Amino acid sequence: MQRAAGPRKERVFNMQVATDVCSQTEIPYATFFVNDVLLGIQVRRVREVNRQLDWTSVPHAPPFVRGVMSLRGEVLTVVDLSLLLGMEATDGKSDGRNVIIQIDDELVGLMVDRVADIHDISPESIEPAPGNFKALDAKIIRGVYQTETEIVVMLNADELLSEN
Amino acid sequence: MNLTGELVLGRNQLVQSSAGQNNSEMDTIANRIDRVTSELQDAIMKTRMQPVGAVFQRYQRLVRDLSAKLNKKCRLLLSGQEVEVDKTIIEAISDPLTHLVRNSVDHGIELPNERDEFGKDEEGEIQLIARRVSGKLEIELRDDGRGIDTEKVKQTAVCRGLISEEVAKTLPDRDAMRLIFAPGFSTVDSVSNVSGRGVGMDVVRNNIERLGGTVEVDSELKLGASIRLTLPLTLAIVPSLIVGQAGAKFAIPQINIRELVRFRRTEYSARIRKVNQAEVLRIRGKLLPLVRLGETLGLTDNNTAQPASSFVNIVVVEMGGQRYGLVVDKLHDTEEIVVKPLGRFLKSTPCLGGATVLGDGKVALILDIPGIASRLKLNASRRLTSKRRAPAQVNQKQSVVVFENGANEWFAVPMALVSRIERVAEERIQNIGGVEVVQYHGGTLPLLSLEKHITASPRVPTDELYVIVYNIFDSEFGLIAPGTLDAVEVDGEIDLTTTCEPGVMGSFAVKNRMARLVDLYQLARIAFPNKSATDLCCPQSVDDARVLVVESSPFVRNHLMQLVKEIGVEVFAAEDGEEAWNSIVSDKIKPNLVITNIEVPLLDGIQLCRRIKSCEKTKHLPVIAVSSVTNEETIQRALASGIDECLVKLDGELIENAIRKGLSGHAKGSRSEKGKGI
Numbered sequence: 055m056q057r058a059a060g061p062r063k064e065r066v067f068n069m070q071v072a073t074d075v076c077s078q079t080e081i082p083y084a085t086f087f088v089n090d091v092l093l094g095i096q097v098r099r100v101r102e103v104n105r106q107l108d109w110t111s112v113p114h115a116p117p118f119v120r121g122v123m124s125l126r127g128e129v130l131t132v133v134d135l136s137l138l139l140g141m142e143a144t145d146g147k148s149d150g151r152n153v154i155i156q157i158d159d160e161l162v163g164l165m166v167d168r169v170a171d172i173h174d175i176s177p178e179s180i181e182p183a184p185g186n187f188k189a190l191d192a193k194i195i196r197g198v199y200q201t202e203t204e205i206v207v208m209l210n211a212d213e214l215l216s217e218n
Numbered sequence: 219m220n221l222t223g224e225l226v227l228g229r230n231q232l233v234q235s236s237a238g239q240n241n242s243e244m245d246t247i248a249n250r251i252d253r254v255t256s257e258l259q260d261a262i263m264k265t266r267m268q269p270v271g272a273v274f275q276r277y278q279r280l281v282r283d284l285s286a287k288l289n290k291k292c293r294l295l296l297s298g299q300e301v302e303v304d305k306t307i308i309e310a311i312s313d314p315l316t317h318l319v320r321n322s323v324d325h326g327i328e329l330p331n332e333r334d335e336f337g338k339d340e341e342g343e344i345q346l347i348a349r350r351v352s353g354k355l356e357i358e359l360r361d362d363g364r365g366i367d368t369e370k371v372k373q374t375a376v377c378r379g380l381i382s383e384e385v386a387k388t389l390p391d392r393d394a395m396r397l398i399f400a401p402g403f404s405t406v407d408s409v410s411n412v413s414g415r416g417v418g419m420d421v422v423r424n425n426i427e428r429l430g431g432t433v434e435v436d437s438e439l440k441l442g443a444s445i446r447l448t449l450p451l452t453l454a455i456v457p458s459l460i461v462g463q464a465g466a467k468f469a470i471p472q473i474n475i476r477e478l479v480r481f482r483r484t485e486y487s488a489r490i491r492k493v494n495q496a497e498v499l500r501i502r503g504k505l506l507p508l509v510r511l512g513e514t515l516g517l518t519d520n521n522t523a524q525p526a527s528s529f530v531n532i533v534v535v536e537m538g539g540q541r542y543g544l545v546v547d548k549l550h551d552t553e554e555i556v557v558k559p560l561g562r563f564l565k566s567t568p569c570l571g572g573a574t575v576l577g578d579g580k581v582a583l584i585l586d587i588p589g590i591a592s593r594l595k596l597n598a599s600r601r602l603t604s605k606r607r608a609p610a611q612v613n614q615k616q617s618v619v620v621f622e623n624g625a626n627e628w629f630a631v632p633m634a635l636v637s638r639i640e641r642v643a644e645e646r647i648q649n650i651g652g653v654e655v656v657q658y659h660g661g662t663l664p665l666l667s668l669e670k671h672i673t674a675s676p677r678v679p680t681d682e683l684y685v686i687v688y689n690i691f692d693s694e695f696g697l698i699a700p701g702t703l704d705a706v707e708v709d710g711e712i713d714l715t716t717t718c719e720p721g722v723m724g725s726f727a728v729k730n731r732m733a734r735l736v737d738l739y740q741l742a743r744i745a746f747p748n749k750s751a752t753d754l755c756c757p758q759s760v761d762d763a764r765v766l767v768v769e770s771s772p773f774v775r776n777h778l779m780q781l782v783k784e785i786g787v788e789v790f791a792a793e794d795g796e797e798a799w800n801s802i803v804s805d806k807i808k809p810n811l812v813i814t815n816i817e818v819p820l821l822d823g824i825q826l827c828r829r830i831k832s833c834e835k836t837k838h839l840p841v842i843a844v845s846s847v848t849n850e851e852t853i854q855r856a857l858a859s860g861i862d863e864c865l866v867k868l869d870g871e872l873i874e875n876a877i878r879k880g881l882s883g884h885a886k887g888s889r890s891e892k893g894k895g896i
Contacts, residue, residue: 108580109581110466110573110580110581110582110583111466112560112564112567112570112583113515113516113517113567113569113570113583114515114516114567114568114569114570115563115564115567116563118563119563119564121581122560122561122564122573122581122583123581124575124579124580124581127224127227127575128558129558129559129560129561129573129574129575129581130561131560131561131562131563131564133563160561160562161561162561162563
């Protein structure tokens with residue numbers, strides 16, 4: 055893990071001791087809010103985060119697809135995570151962000167309400183999702199992770215973009 | 219290549235933003251960059267253009283090797299080798315073409331001794347032709363081999379569970395031929411190491427369609443087959459028309475665009491007709507199905523405050539011989555767009571073929587013109603507009619106008635015979651000498667009341683009633699239709715016996731009611747016996763005539779037979795072309811005239827006619843063709859095959875005249891023969 059940059063160190067410092075010990079296997083996760091739920095996705099999946107919210111809607115698209123947009127000449131699909139996860143639709147808050155992730159060779163934009171933090175998380179500390187997480191589609195959830203104050207729902211990016 | 223695409227996009231953006239800025243210096247620079255980019259683009263495209271001959275040459279060897287291996291004799295003729303297309307296209311067609319050429323040699327061309335038996339040259343001929351047709355590349359592979367046996371194709375398809383037996387029975391040859399493109403299909407009984415392994419044609423089609431092209435197949439049994447590929451000249455940069463709908467922009471590739479039609483909204487009702495909720499555009503005497511882009515894509519215009527444009531814009535698009543009109547809000551500019559694929563979530567969207575970034579940086583979606591057609595099931599209209607897709611089912615489907623005469627008594631008339639429908643106030647109907655008439659357009663229209671001529675209860679009195687106007691014996695008649703009018707399609711299930719009487723053809727069920735199909739022609743004859751008698755005095759010379767009617771639909775067949783009977787000649791019937799041909803050559807019937815539908819199973823009307831005209835014994839036999847397909851191409855093809863007259867089906871009067879004409883020719887012929895005898 056050669057990725058620890060300046061600001062990251064601070065965060066690592068804040069982390070639980072347990073994760074600090076087995077830093078060898080820690081994987082950095084980017085976290086963000088969708089409808090007050092804190093979600094996490096591996097940082098290596100994230101290409102960039104921007105405020106570009108100017109998409110073209112696509113007729114006959116699945117409901118969770120907001121539309122398509124151009125990112126420096128590439129065309130990418132913008133997905134509303136809240137609908138994909140079976141939650142209520144986000145209301146498109148003013149500080150909404152577009153988290154652009156890359157799966158295989160394809161770019162997908164995830165609409166999120168607010169970007170939170172980056173956590174280094176070791177796979178062992180990810181627990182299976184509690185059984186009453188009915189609202190969220192179980193397949194695309196890798197598990198949950200507890201920080202001191204929050205519960206992060208870890209997304210499985212590969213499942214996220216498999217055919218529905 | 220991608221860089222060129224990006225450059226073109228950047229140029230488009232630059233030109234657009236400078237145009238909006240009123241800065242003349244900036245404009246000059248933008249224009250220069252625009253010009254240089256265009257030249258650069260042309261130059262790059264040119265370096266990518268290669269003559270197709272390079273690929274074609276390869277097949278010489280393939281054909282030589284294969285025919286040696288299979289003990290066949292074939293020669294490959296190439297033409298249009300100099301046609302230049304983009305490198306990517308050349309690469310992409312090389313494999314599908316290899317497959318098609320192999321197929322031709324292996325399945326198409328017969329062994330030399332077989333060819334000898336059929337009276338063909340021992341050496342088979344395969345032609346590979348490339349040509350540029352209106353900005354597209356067309357490659358045709360033609361052979362003079364055994365052709366595609368549609369019966370065998372159907373059998374195989376049934377065996378492999380691709381279609382059911384019932385479907386196979388009614389499937390027209392054209393559609394049967396398309397079955398060869400189904401996955402896992404081969405008609406050759408045994409697998410050879412050349413072809414016949416059941417993979418291939420579907421891959422060929424997929425490859426071509428992925429390039430935005432189409433595949434068409436045409437064949438005549440024992441005479442050969444032809445496969446035509448239509449492809450764009452380049453893939454990377456697609457000239458497209460940008461259209462606007464509900465505030466969004468869409469791109470339509472120019473390869474699909476036939477023409478643009480624009481007229482004032484005030485002319486709307488004159489140009490566009492609504493037939494049972496389907497809108498059609500009348501253009502140069504033909505009807506074109508219309509598709510509203512907004513409705514198809516489920517777009518709603520949020521901007522209702524904005525007044526609707528005073529023009530109607532229609533983009534006439536075509537693919538594989540099928541055409542339709544796309545109604546759009548706005549026509550923007552043409553732009554050279556770089557096609558970007560849509561993401562995985564959007565792969566299954568049926569109407570879209572991709573996306574592109576426009577000059578203003580926004581994403582526009584590219585419309586998939588064939589996709590829209592198949593989503594809306596426009597196939598039926600294809601059958602009407604194109605000769606290639608006219609199956610026998612059309613015969614069985616009759617459009618009729620249904621109306622109520624007496625209380626709960628329903629009648630129908632064939633749509634094909636109706637010239638127009640008028641609304642007339644009851645008080646305007648006058649009774650002159652026992653005949654009801656109505657004055658209109660300065661003339662008198664004789665009216666027919668059903669209850670006066672056939673068994674029917676009197677009509678329900680209303681203030682205003684409809685009059686169905688139709689033309690027979692060169693004059694107009696109006697059939698009074700007091701009740702509601704409705705246009706419906708009837709599928710062949712017509713009971714021709716139970717309710718049959720003069721003036722009624724039969725009965726059928728429509729929307730849980732029984733309706734009787736009125737024979738307008740006979741009705742006019744019953745109502746105005748004098749009129750028809752003067753017009754229709756039979757030539758005496760046709761007494762001994764025998765007419766063979768070839769028609770697969772029982773409904774139409776009976777109608778035709780009745781018409782012919784009324785002339786006073788003997789009538790025989792055949793359900794398909796093969797049966798007709800057999801009865802002609804076996805001397806069972808010895809007809810003097812053949813009336814055939816062009817779309818009959820097994821052997822279509824045109825093929826039947828060719829056989830008749832090519833046989834010494836029967837070549838004098840007049841052949842009249844009837845068809846629901848009235849396009850110029852079919853008629854030309856029909857006349858070229860020697861058909862004496864080509865008519866629109868169910869137009870009773872025309873058919874009768876044609877029979878008379880044909881028979882009088884026969885009468886002359888037979889008379890002169892008699893003369894010789896004496």
